[in-house]
Amino acid sequence: MANDESQPGLDAPAGGFVQLLTPDGERVDSVTTAEGVTYSVDFTDDEYRELYKDLVTVRRLDAEATALQRQGELGIWASLLGQEAAQVGSGRALRPQDMAFPTYREHGVLYTRGIDPIMPFGLFRGVDQGGWDPNEFKFNTYTIVIGSQTLHATGYAMGITMDGKTGSPEGEAVIAYFGDGATSQGEVNESFVWSGVFNAPIVFFCQNNQYAISEPLERQTRIPLYRRAAGYGFPGVRIDGNDVLATFAVTRAALDNARNGQGPTLIEAYTYRMGAHTSSDDPTRYRIASEVESWKAKDPISRLKAFLTKQQLADDTFFGEVDESARKLALDLRERVLAMPDPQPVTMFDNVYPNGSPEVDAQRQQFADYQASFEGSGH
Amino acid sequence: MVEKITLGKALNHGLRRSLESDSKVVIMGEDVGKLGGVFRITDGLQKDFGEDRVIDTPLAEAGIVGTAVGLAIRGYRPVCEIQFDGFVFPAYNQIVAQVAKMYFRSLGNVRLPIVIRIPYGGGIGAVEHHSESPEAYFAHTPGLKVVTCSNPADAYVMIQQAIASDDPIVFFEPKRRYWEKGDVDLDAGLAGAYPLHASRVVREGSDATVIAYGPMVRVALDAAAAAEEDGRSLEVIDLRTLSPLDLGPVYDSVRRTGRAVVVHEAPGNLGMGSEIAARITEECFYSLEAPVLRVTGYDTPYPAARVEEEYLPDLDRVLDAVDRSFGW
Numbered sequence A: 001m002a003n004d005e006s007q008p009g010l011d012a013p014a015g016g017f018v019q020l021l022t023p024d025g026e027r028v029d030s031v032t033t034a035e036g037v038t039y040s041v042d043f044t045d046d047e048y049r050e051l052y053k054d055l056v057t058v059r060r061l062d063a064e065a066t067a068l069q070r071q072g073e074l075g076i077w078a079s080l081l082g083q084e085a086a087q088v089g090s091g092r093a094l095r096p097q098d099m100a101f102p103t104y105r106e107h108g109v110l111y112t113r114g115i116d117p118i119m120p121f122g123l124f125r126g127v128d129q130g131g132w133d134p135n136e137f138k139f140n141t142y143t144i145v146i147g148s149q150t151l152h153a154t155g156y157a158m159g160i161t162m163d164g165k166t167g168s169p170e171g172e173a174v175i176a177y178f179g180d181g182a183t184s185q186g187e188v189n190e191s192f193v194w195s196g197v198f199n200a201p202i203v204f205f206c207q208n209n210q211y212a213i214s215e216p217l218e219r220q221t222r223i224p225l226y227r228r229a230a231g232y233g234f235p236g237v238r239i240d241g242n243d244v245l246a247t248f249a250v251t252r253a254a255l256d257n258a259r260n261g262q263g264p265t266l267i268e269a270y271t272y273r274m275g276a277h278t279s280s281d282d283p284t285r286y287r288i289a290s291e292v293e294s295w296k297a298k299d300p301i302s303r304l305k306a307f308l309t310k311q312q313l314a315d316d317t318f319f320g321e322v323d324e325s326a327r328k329l330a331l332d333l334r335e336r337v338l339a340m341p342d343p344q345p346v347t348m349f350d351n352v353y354p355n356g357s358p359e360v361d362a363q364r365q366q367f368a369d370y371q372a373s374f375e376g377s378g379h
Numbered sequence B: 001m002v003e004k005i006t007l008g009k010a011l012n013h014g015l016r017r018s019l020e021s022d023s024k025v026v027i028m029g030e031d032v033g034k035l036g037g038v039f040r041i042t043d044g045l046q047k048d049f050g051e052d053r054v055i056d057t058p059l060a061e062a063g064i065v066g067t068a069v070g071l072a073i074r075g076y077r078p079v080c081e082i083q084f085d086g087f088v089f090p091a092y093n094q095i096v097a098q099v100a101k102m103y104f105r106s107l108g109n110v111r112l113p114i115v116i117r118i119p120y121g122g123g124i125g126a127v128e129h130h131s132e133s134p135e136a137y138f139a140h141t142p143g144l145k146v147v148t149c150s151n152p153a154d155a156y157v158m159i160q161q162a163i164a165s166d167d168p169i170v171f172f173e174p175k176r177r178y179w180e181k182g183d184v185d186l187d188a189g190l191a192g193a194y195p196l197h198a199s200r201v202v203r204e205g206s207d208a209t210v211i212a213y214g215p216m217v218r219v220a221l222d223a224a225a226a227a228e229e230d231g232r233s234l235e236v237i238d239l240r241t242l243s244p245l246d247l248g249p250v251y252d253s254v255r256r257t258g259r260a261v262v263v264h265e266a267p268g269n270l271g272m273g274s275e276i277a278a279r280i281t282e283e284c285f286y287s288l289e290a291p292v293l294r295v296t297g298y299d300t301p302y303p304a305a306r307v308e309e310e311y312l313p314d315l316d317r318v319l320d321a322v323d324r325s326f327g328w
C-alpha cells in the first residue's frame, strides 16, 4: 500500500519510502504517498542546525559509551550508531505531553526527552535499573524483554482516550519503539490488535535496522513490515530512517492523527545498525563488509551536513563548535560515569513492594545483621 | 446488612463496591461485559458502569495484562480477569517480568496497582486447563503478592482490599467454592477489616495443626469435624496470603500442637507445602513431634475429570496424614 508513488532515494527498498533529504543532502520538498497523504517539513534555519546538533551529540555520547564498555566500565552497551536520525527525528516530533515507551536502544529518544544522558548508564554499568522518573519525563523505563512495552504503550493510550484527552490538537499521544525482530513477537501483534480495536492514540515506531542480533529481516517477515498494519486496520508508512526530516514529518503527522482521534499508525523506519547488536556481539559472523559500506553512504549525519553546507546554513566554524560541545558533553559524561558509586547492597531490598512486605523486611534485617557481623572483625 | 450469599456473589458485590468507590477502577477481560464472565462474577457490572469501566477485551491474555500495565501507569487501577487458571500462561511474561518488576525497575517511581483475578483449582469436572493450581509460580516471584480466599465473607472484603492496594496482586479464586454460601456483612467498610496479608485460625484445636488455603480450607474443616468424633482436636489455619506468607499464627499453633499437616491441590513438588514445611522446621524444630507432612495433588498434569476425586486431597487423605503424624 503506502509509498509506491513516493520518490525513492538511492537504493531505496522495493516499494520506496518517504524521503525528504537524499543521501547527497538534496532537500525533497514534499512526498505524496499512494494514499494521497503529503509529508513535508518547514523548519527554520535554526531548527535545521539544532537537529544537526542533536544528531552529532547523540552519536558522540554513544561513541563514548562504546569506548567505556571496551574499557570495562560498562557491563554491556546497546549502540544506536546509524539510527540517530530515526531516534532524533521521532523524538523531536513528540510534544511534551506525549508518552514514549522505549526498548533498550533508545538513548537518542531519551536525549530528546530532556533526560540527563547519564541515566541509562546506570543500567549498563550495573549500579541501578536506570534512574529516571518515567512520569516526570514521559519516557518509560527501558524494556529488555522484546516487545512487552508495546502492550504497555497500548494500555496507556487507551487510558488517554478514557481520560478524554483525544480529539483535539492539544490531546495526548503515545509512541512505542521496537525493532524488526520484535514484530515477530505475539505481544507486538496483540498490541496491534488492541490498538486497532480500541482506536488507541498510538504510533508504533519500528526501527527496522535489518537485524535481530544475527538474524536478518527475512527471518522475521515475508512482506515489508509497514504493510502489516493493513491487516490490523490502520495505516502503515515506511520512511527513510536515516533521514531525520522524513522521520520527523511522518512521526509528527502520525502523532497528530492519533491525538485527533484517528487511531494508530505503524511507521517502519528503514535504517541500519552500523555497529554490533550489543558490545557482546560479533557482526562479522553474519554480515559482509560491503553491506556496511553501502550504508555508510546513507549516513544520517553527513547528509544533513551536506544540506546545511549547500544551503549555506552552516560553515566550518559551526560544525567545529558542534563537535566541540559534543566532545565536552561526552567527557563530562565519562567523568561522571567513572565516578558512579556502586549501590549500597542493602538497596536491593528497596522498591520491591509499594506497601512493603514482612518477608522482605525480615530478610533486609538479616542481611544488615550479617553485614554488621563483619564490621570491626578485621576483614 | 448481613446476607447469606455465595462466594461468587460476594466477589461480584466486592467488585461493584470498588467500581463505585474509585472511578479509576476498571475491570478487563474476556467476556466480562455482557456475559458477566464465564462464572458470572462480573454479572451486571458493565450494564451499570459502562463499557469503559468493564471492558470486554480481545482474546489475548498477554494483551489483557500488558495493557493493564499501561493503564496503571496512566493512573488507572485495572482488575484483570483471566478466564481459567490454565490460560494465564500467555500472560505469564507480562506478570512476572513486567507487573512484578516495574516498581523495582523504576526505583519506586511507577506503581502498578493491578489485580489479576484467576479462578483456580479443580473439583468441577472440567476438561484440561480448567482445574489447575498455578499459585506457586507466582508466589515464587518477588514483586507480586498472591492471595486467595476461601469463604464468601473473606471474598467480599479481600477483593476490595486487593483493588485498593498499590501492590500488584494475583488474586486466586477457588472456583469450586463459587457456589457455597456464607454470611457476608455487605455494609462493612474496609477500615478495621481483617488485614489482607494475614492468615487466620479458622478452627481451634490442640492435637495437630492443619494448614490450608483456598478450596482446601473446607476440606480441612470437614476433616477436623470428623477427627473430633474420633477424639482428636485439629487446629485449622486458613493461610489467605501466599506471598507474603503469614506464618506467625502457624508457628504459634505448631509450638502448641507439635504436629503440622499442609494441604493443597497443586502438585507437591516444590509447591507451597514445601516452603511451609521448611519454614516450620526452621522455626519450630524443637516443638515438632513428627515431620511436617504434606497432602497435595500428585506430580502429574491435572488428570481427566473422572479421576479428579482421587487426585484431589480429600477428607480421608487429610485424616490419614494426621494419623501418620501421630504414628511417628
Ligand SMILES: Cc1ncc(C[n+]2csc(CCOP(=O)(O)OP(=O)(O)O)c2C)c(N)n1
Pocket: A105, A144, A145, A146, A178, A179, A180, A181, A182, A183, A207, A209, A211, A212, A213, A273, A277
Ligand atoms: C523475549 C526476548 N527474547 C530474546 C531476547 C534476546 N534478544 C535481545 S535483543 C534481540 C534482538 C532484537 O532485535 P530487534 O527487535 O530487531 O531490535 P534491535 O536490537 O535490532 O534494535 C534478542 C533476540 C530478548 N531480549 N527478549
